[in-house]
Amino acid sequence: MSGHLHGDEPTNEECADFLERIVRLIDNELEEGDCTVVRAHIDTCSPCLERYDLQRTVKAIVARSCSETAPADLRAKVRLQIQQIRVEITEG
Ligand SMILES: [Zn+2]
Numbered sequence: 001m002s003g004h005l006h007g008d009e010p011t012n013e014e015c016a017d018f019l020e021r022i023v024r025l026i027d028n029e030l031e032e033g034d035c036t037v038v039r040a041h042i043d044t045c046s047p048c049l050e051r052y053d054l055q056r057t058v059k060a061i062v063a064r065s066c067s068e069t070a071p072a073d074l075r076a077k078v079r080l081q082i083q084q085i086r087v088e089i090t091e092g
Pocket of ligand 1: 014015045047048
């Protein structure tokens with residue numbers, strides 16, 4: 001009854017937890033059961049869908065540049081970006 005939830009947005013904590021798994025889903029490091037859970041969340045949570053799309057796009061860029069030069073810098077940048085998104089979510 002009390003508390004201060006804004007609108008129908010999912011809790012930040014929940015999304016922060018999912019972001020971690022979204023990253024692993026894209027990396028194909030997630031187990032089959034978890035994939036289903038994460039995909040179900042992405043389906044119902046547009047902020048997470050946007051992040052999923054962003055991560056996938058970044059991944060594709062990294063993969064493409066992989067064939068040309070060793071993208072150590074780029075990988076570091078991507079990692080930083082993921083961390084920034086995570087901070088954004090957890091700090092609201
Ligand atoms: Zn979410």
